[in-house]
Amino acid sequence: MNWATITFDWNQARAFLVTAEEGSLTAAARALGQTQPTLGRQVAALESALGVTLFERVGKSLHLTGSGLELLDHVRAMGQAAGRVSLTASGQSQQIEGHVSITASDILSAYLLPPIVARLRQSHPGIVVEIAASNAIRDLTRREADIAIRHLRPDQPDLIARHVGQGSARLYASTAYLDRHGRPSGPADLARMALIGFDRDGVLLNHLTAAGLPIGEANFRSCSSNGIVAWHLLLQGLGIAVMPCDLADATPGVEPVLPDMAPFDYPIWLVTHRELHTSRRIRLTFDHLARSLRAGAAMAAAQVGG
Amino acid sequence: MNWATITFDWNQARAFLVTAEEGSLTAAARALGQTQPTLGRQVAALESALGVTLFERVGKSLHLTGSGLELLDHVRAMGQAAGRVSLTASGQSQQIEGHVSITASDILSAYLLPPIVARLRQSHPGIVVEIAASNAIRDLTRREADIAIRHLRPDQPDLIARHVGQGSARLYASTAYLDRHGRPSGPADLARMALIGFDRDGVLLNHLTAAGLPIGEANFRSCSSNGIVAWHLLLQGLGIAVMPCDLADATPGVEPVLPDMAPFDYPIWLVTHRELHTSRRIRLTFDHLARSLRAGAAMAAAQVGG
DNA sequence: CCCAGTTCATGCAATTATGTATATACTAAC
């Protein structure tokens, strides 16, 4: 191998990659945790080292040149390989100390995970947990998180999934709202009531009409893709929403709507990347989450049953 | 993309790659033009950053751990992508100033290229030429040289080849040797004479017996894979060797053996990588070599014919 | 036209990495 050809500065290549992908030096600096002057100098140094103009400086913004576009392909390949290095390294790392990122829906993140993480950090203070609360599904194969809590069984072969239990959800509203608008005695009464939705694309609507509820788009008077916002809309008496039983049942001033209706059951899956499951630190977190969620789901099931 | 995962130091990754491939920090430092302490610190820093032990320090030598082996695959992919970056960059570079490496057989390198390179450097002082004299075929796809002079038409599709003429070779010996051992009057007389070979694998022998010469392994009394050494063995009167006509005919004290025999003709191909042919600097060198070699071959052909 | 909001470039101080020289440890051969 002719090593002389790869003696350009690889960190400068990374600077170029992130700058090109993010669109500006400032954004790249944000993404990499460096500063804009540093990135600017690194890209300039790479241009000088390779003898190629990568960006055209047209005042404010940087525009990729044709040469830059050609090079970007290969630098992107470097980046993907670097990602695999990082993934494999995390998997191989047998240290307990270190960073673990968990992604889950915002409601789960806010109301279920904190006590679980607290116990984990008590028993293993070296583990630094980052919770990425998001209702968008993070791509574990792109390393957007180490562990994900999902409600669908993942089908990608390079992911490991464990079914840790069943969650239940029902229709809830605040006592104030029900006092004002009356408590529905059967599904038919819902037609005239206000519902709080999660999104605009009607997934929730389809789900509810499939359960035989006589509602339409007009029933959704407010909505938020953020589950916690939806929860607070409910608390403020803006209407009826589907909420996890264990959260709603434990909240004073909130009561189930149509309590005799069967709850919606959803599975809880714990998912991680196959490579990461060999990491002691991540496996430990994974197992702790599995135990805690299983216990929590059992407790919630007991609550619902009782 | 989650850039946070690739924020480990990529130069440290390169240090690990070259150290693992070369087998020691010292060798890696040699290969990269750095020093052993630097490489040692970079590898150690990478181990610390990734939380993985890459090498086991058993006294003198470093042994890759299992984790290191796993990671090496992906770091190697980074290196290959880096090589493509470098290749593409050289191709995209429109600068005349810069480095061009040429590989050719040692005889060609020593006796034919220097005046050609001298003229090139006179007209374009910014071009720094490196001549890699080697009878081993360098791999242009691995960027072991920018331009190669070959005697076989290359068949790889990503290489560009131009046929720049025909070279001629004959059997030669020093006048001193022929005075001592007599001048053969026909091919049959060669059986008792000393030949100078290029290598041990008999390629030359096959070539000569195919031409109808009655010789065997026993005729090769001396040999060197280095063509210049073989040439000096000839000059010292150690026997008969196949040599390019334009070199031998221009050397006093050297005369052809069996001058009526048809010369061995071999093609001269100029080869470069498809990517590099878009580079102004390399294309200029390529064209200069093509012109010069074509003229040289024509001149030599005229010499042989006359 | 001006102004807020961004973005890239530059000067300077502090940090960080690098090379030189040297010490130490191991292997192989006589």
Added chain:
DNA sequence: GTTAGTATATACATAATTGCATGAACTGGG
């Protein structure tokens, strides 16, 4: 056992890189 050869670790002075603060230039909106 001893010695030459080779490899990795450490101390310190030097060189390079980084971040901060600031300036300059462009975009879009009122």
